[in-house]
Amino acid sequence: MIDWTGADASDGTYYWVAEYTDNKGSGSRQSGHLTLLR
Numbered sequence: 290m291i292d293w294t295g296a297d298a299s300d301g302t303y304y305w306v307a308e309y310t311d312n313k314g315s316g317s318r319q320s321g322h323l324t325l326l327r
Contacts, residue, residue, distance in 0.1 A: 295325050298325060299325075300325050300326055300327055301324070301325060302322055302323070302324045302325075303322060303323055303324075303325070304320070304321075304322045305320060305321055305322070305323075306318065306319075306320040307319050307320070
């Protein structure tokens with residue numbers, strides 16, 4: 290798992306995409322967004 294606190298990121302909306310293959314060879318893709326407001 291990637292640990293990201295956002296401490297060094299500017300306020301704003303960020304979009305992410307994660308593509309991976311599991312141990313059975315099945316691929317998957319997930320995406321989403323998060324908003325940092327301080």
